[in-house]
Amino acid sequence: MHPMMKPALRRGWRDLNTVQFGMAPAHAMVLGPVDTATGSFLPLLDGTRGLPLLREEARRTGLPDGHVDALVESLSGAGLLDDATGGGPGAEALRAKAAVMDRLRPDLASLSLVARGPGEPVRRLAARRSSRVQIRGAGRVGVVLASLLAGAGVGEVEVRDTGRVEPWDVAPGGLPADSVGERREEAARRAVRAAAPDRPPRRQRASRRTRHADLPFSLVILAPRDGVDVHAPDPFAAEPLIAGGTPHLYSGVAEGTGIVGPFVLPGDTGCAGCLDRGRAERDETWPRLVAQWRSGRPPRVQACDLALASAVAGVTAGHALAFLDGDTPSSAGARWEASVPRLDWHARPVWAHPACGCGAAEKGKEEHIPEDGAGHETMAERRPSENLSSTTHAARLSGTWRAHV
Known part of the structure; x- marks a missing residue:
């Protein structure tokens, strides 16, 4: 192990014995008291030294035996320490590609x-390379979203759509102006390749007959260009995903409203069918309206504010990456919406419906999200007061996760 203080958190001394790690309230932590000798030793935890060398350095500076090990254990438990050589074989292979690693260093820092455990951040980053994501829709949202995921290190990002690129499909970070007239799928494929820091990993097939297209997707994102499909997603289109247990996420722009969600974990959270049935129960005219929207001729150019589409792509990418990294995004069981001109994001719950065949209602695990989407203030979590002192043979911390620092 080569201990390293996490570089993402700026360090500052509040007084002679209290150090603050981080600036923003979401991840900032205050430790104290920290004696002078221990504070002077912290810069040596930079990932260039293993534990044996750190113990020698500690003895030269007069720190007692066992102090380094206790310090490393305490800082690791607080989520402040990383391992510059950890993460397993996948992480080691990623570190061997210096140019790729340099592209992804901001993502690793984030x-x-x-990811609190030493070596866990780079392990998660390396795991993204084994993920396969399919995006259905190559418009202003879909291609920007695909580029974001590829640029963040997702191994394979496939974009599916029909037709040819129109001038109004062009967007910064998405389809370029010189792709107008080309097939959407081909133009999107080039955009993804340009955004990716590395080539997709080679797949080892179980048999020669296994086609690459038959390999399962880690996630499918439905980002249609038609606003009707965004506002009222078709439950039948997702039936194969539900049956196959494939996680999927809805995203797009409907008129002047950007929508992210629901994130569907088949059998666990509400799906498009649950959403449709719930709407029909609350509004008996809903099926009639949807039928008219679907049967009518769509406008040749639909409203899709560029800033709103970019925001939707960014939020969707964040939710997708959270899932791929092992977390549950807040769009599971909810739809996040924001409308021009204020772009005030709020959540609307998507309850599992007992009449829907997805089975989510039977488990009853859906999260209850307030109708108004109001957030809850984070309370400061106080930890027991302990001491980071060279006079004790155990380096202990006194920390507070603060809502405001």
């Missing part, structure tokens, strides 16, 4: 804020 992962270190949520």
Whole structure:
């Protein structure tokens, strides 16, 4: 192990014996008291030294035996320490690609804020390379979203759509202006390749007859260009995903409203069928309206504010990456919406419906999200007061996760 203080968190001394790690309230932590000798030793935890060398350095500076090991254990438990050589074989292979690693260092630093264990951030980053994501829709949202996921290290990002690129499909970070007139899928494929820091990993097939297209997707994102399909997603289109147990996420722009969600975990959270049935129960005219919207001729150019579409793509990418990294995004069982011009994001719950065949209602595990989407203030979590002192042979911390620092 080569201990390293997580570089994502800026360090500052509040006084002679209290150090603050991080600036923003979401991840900032205050430790104290920290004696002078221990504070002077912290810069040596930079990932260039293993534990044996750190113990020698500690003895030279007068720290007692066992102090380094206790310090490393305490800082690791607080989520402040990483391992510059950890993460397993996948992480080692990623570190061997210096140019790729340099592209992904900001993402690795961000992962270190949520992956607490030493070596866990780079392990999660390396695991993204084994993920396969399919995006259905190559419009202003879909291609920007695909580029974001590829740029964040997702191994394979496939974009599916029909037709050819129109001038109004062009977006910064998505389809370029010189792709107008080309097949949407081909143009999107080039955009994804340009955004990716590395080539997709080679797949080892179980047999020669196994086709690449038959390999399962880690996640499918439905980002249609038609606003009707965004506002009222068709439950039948997702039936194969439900039957196959494939997690999927809805995303797009309907008129002047951006929508992210629901994130569907088949059998666990509400799906498009649950959403449709719930709407029909609350509004008896809903099926009639949907039938008219679907049967009518759509406008040749639909409303899709560029800033709103980019925001939707970014939020969707964040929710997708949270899932791929092992967390449950807040769009599971909910739809996040924001409308121009204020872009005030709020959540609407998508309850599992007992009449839906997805089976989510039977488990009763859906999360209850307030109708108004109001957030809850984070309370500061106080930890027991302990001491980071060279006079004791155990380096202990006194920390507070603060809502405001």
